[in-house]
Amino acid sequence: MRPLRVKLILPALTEATSPFWRPIKYSLFPPLGLATLAAYLAPDDEATLVDEHVEPLCLDDEPDLVIIQVYITNAYRAYRIADRYRARGAFVALGGLHVTALPHEAMVHADAIFLGPGEQTFPAFLRDLREGRPVRVYRSTAGRTLERLPPVRRDLIARRNYLVPNSLVVTRGCPQHCDFCYKDAFFAGGRSFYTQRIDHALAEIARLPGRHLYFLDDHLLGDRRFARALFAGLRGMNRLFQGASTVDAILRDDIIERAAEAGLRSLFVGFETLSGGNLARSNKRQNLGLDYKAVTDRLHGLGIMINGSFVFGMDDDDADVFRRTVDWAIEHGLTTATFHIQTPYPGTALHARLEAEGRITTGDWDLYDTRHVVYRPARLKPEELKDGYDWAYREFYRWSSISRAALTHRSMKHQTKHFFYAAGWKKFEPAWNTVIRARQLARMTPLLEAVLSRVTAESLAPAGDQPATWTAPRQSLLVVR
Numbered sequence: 001m002r003p004l005r006v007k008l009i010l011p012a013l014t015e016a017t018s019p020f021w022r023p024i025k026y027s028l029f030p031p032l033g034l035a036t037l038a039a040y041l042a043p044d045d046e047a048t049l050v051d052e053h054v055e056p057l058c059l060d061d062e063p064d065l066v067i068i069q070v071y072i073t074n075a076y077r078a079y080r081i082a083d084r085y086r087a088r089g090a091f092v093a094l095g096g097l098h099v100t101a102l103p104h105e106a107m108v109h110a111d112a113i114f115l116g117p118g119e120q121t122f123p124a125f126l127r128d129l130r131e132g133r134p135v136r137v138y139r140s141t142a143g144r145t146l147e148r149l150p151p152v153r154r155d156l157i158a159r160r161n162y163l164v165p166n167s168l169v170v171t172r173g174c175p176q177h178c179d180f181c182y183k184d185a186f187f188a189g190g191r192s193f194y195t196q197r198i199d200h201a202l203a204e205i206a207r208l209p210g211r212h213l214y215f216l217d218d219h220l221l222g223d224r225r226f227a228r229a230l231f232a233g234l235r236g237m238n239r240l241f242q243g244a245s246t247v248d249a250i251l252r253d254d255i256i257e258r259a260a261e262a263g264l265r266s267l268f269v270g271f272e273t274l275s276g277g278n279l280a281r282s283n284k285r286q287n288l289g290l291d292y293k294a295v296t297d298r299l300h301g302l303g304i305m306i307n308g309s310f311v312f313g314m315d316d317d318d319a320d321v322f323r324r325t326v327d328w329a330i331e332h333g334l335t336t337a338t339f340h341i342q343t344p345y346p347g348t349a350l351h352a353r354l355e356a357e358g359r360i361t362t363g364d365w366d367l368y369d370t371r372h373v374v375y376r377p378a379r380l381k382p383e384e385l386k387d388g389y390d391w392a393y394r395e396f397y398r399w400s401s402i403s404r405a406a407l408t409h410r411s412m413k414h415q416t417k418h419f420f421y422a423a424g425w426k427k428f429e430p431a432w433n434t435v436i437r438a439r440q441l442a443r444m445t446p447l448l449e450a451v452l453s454r455v456t457a458e459s460l461a462p463a464g465d466q467p468a469t470w471t472a473p474r475q476s477l478l479v480v481r
């Protein structure tokens with residue numbers, strides 16, 4: 001068969017046209033999932049990869065095969081693109097989280113759909129396609145593995161379009177089962193947490209230029225043996241990295257110290273809620289009874305900046321939740337916070353429960369972006385939830401809040417890093433836009449690396465050395481006694 005002309009597309013989400021559009025957020029990470037799939041194409045296939053968040057998408061070409069990645073928030077756009085290419089005679093394949101959650105919805109717009117991770121199903125499909133007998137549905141089930149994964153096709157990614165071109169995933173899934181998370185639905189029917197081989201992960205890292213890495217893994221510390229070996233290998237590689245973890249993994253044994261020695265400088269932590277009732281109801285058992293202050297103290301002691309993730313609108317939340325959460329985040333020195341309005345993604349246990357209770361108020365997927373209220377909260381009016389969420393962002397990122405949070409750290413260097421990282425992320429939008437338009441994002445990487453430089457034990461100032469404005473944090477909040 002002649003070589004295939006293949007187009008891989010990450011459609012822009014609908015909010016791309018709204019006033020809340022934040023180009024820097026969508027210029028962070030390249031489409032890793034699509035670059036992973038492209039690695040299975042034959043060497044003489046002609047592949048192009050388009051991320052519509054950072055570059056225009058031309059629909060007038062004539063590829064043989066169109067691969068589209070569908071998230072909930074870009075689903076409508078994805079379907080329009082799919083319909084258009086099918087009308088022009090291309091074979092259209094749809095996959096990703098939303099297709100897995102709602103295959104019947106996606107099926108109408110595709111020649112083939114893919115449920116779950118693509119590492120096994122996509123090469124099987126390519127074989128079928130070349131033999132002229134592709135089927136309609138490819139479902140990933142048994143036999144999931146990252147062994148012998150071909151190198152991600154990073155040559156298809158225009159690095160200059162991204163602030164963090166060196167993003168990677170060395171595991172898939174997560175060992176936990178929170179009821180609001182996409183994970184259980186996406187990995188149904190097979191393994192839901194597995195890792196690369198250590199030598200392969202380290203080889204992938206070695207192939208990445210520069211120093212900075214961003215691990216997009218759901219839970220980088222989830223497999224402790226793997227994480228230990230990974231950090232041991234990373235130690236000699238002179239890297240700086242960011243990643244994500246659950247709170248319990250941070251408190252267990254000395255894995256977080258090993259991560260810090262290997263170059264971990266900032267961590268996304270799923271605190272989610274300060275209410276024990278909320279944690280129990282959402283099956284976030286790994287957070288139950290844990291001392292969140294111990295988590296922030298331990299990370300800050302290692303000079304690791306924290307991006308805390310919080311969800312508003314769970315059933316225990318009342319009008320006070322916003323103030324309590326923001327105060328806690330500031331007093332505990334979180335560098336950045338990501339707030340979400342609880343969002344029941346189709347396929348999750350949360351969605352099933354709210355639907356059974358008759359509380360889902362819209363099926364407009366454009367609104368499932370964690371910024372809109374799409375269900376009836378238990379103890380808040382929908383508009384209170386939306387207003388409280390907006391208020392929380394404003395309040396946390398006020399100059400005075402950023403300063404207060406920065407001043408909770410003991411060393412000057414940590415305070416300064418905190419200040420510039422938080423301010424840089426939220427306060428300089430027009431400057432980012434200029435840099436993005438000038439296609440100069442790559443020039444920002446040394447700045448990012450400087451802000452992520454190490455706060456060593458030596459640079460921690462003695463306790464008596466605090467600036468005059470220093471105020472001791474209030475009594476910490478022990479979550480669920």
Ligand code: B12
Nearest residue numbers: 013030033069072073074093094095096114117118369370
């Ligand atoms: C990085 C990331 C982002 C980045 C960039 C995404 C990008 N450029 O790809 C940014 C910051 C922009 C982002 C934004 C948002 N994100 Co996001 N993001 C992620 C994250 C952490 C990693 C994605 C990733 O690279 N995974 C690794 C790769 C290898 O896996 P993959 O992309 O899933 O691809 C595999 C399969 O899905 C499959 N596949 C995918 N497409 C196709 C197509 C075909 C044909 C085939 C065969 C296979 C296939 O094969 C691939 C290899 O196995 C995920 C969490 C996660 N672990 O996936 C959340 C996640 C995808 N995001 C999520 C959400 C909600 C959002 C936002 C709405 C959040 C917000 N409030 O703004 C926005 C909107 C995004 C949009 N464009 O619509 C949810 C999605 C929920 C859902 N049901 O769709 C997730 C799952 C987080 C979560 N736990 O809730 N996100």
Ligand code: SF4
Nearest residue numbers: 174176177178181218
């Ligand atoms: S710990 Fe995070 S990734 Fe894992 S199931 Fe819970 S929300 Fe999902």
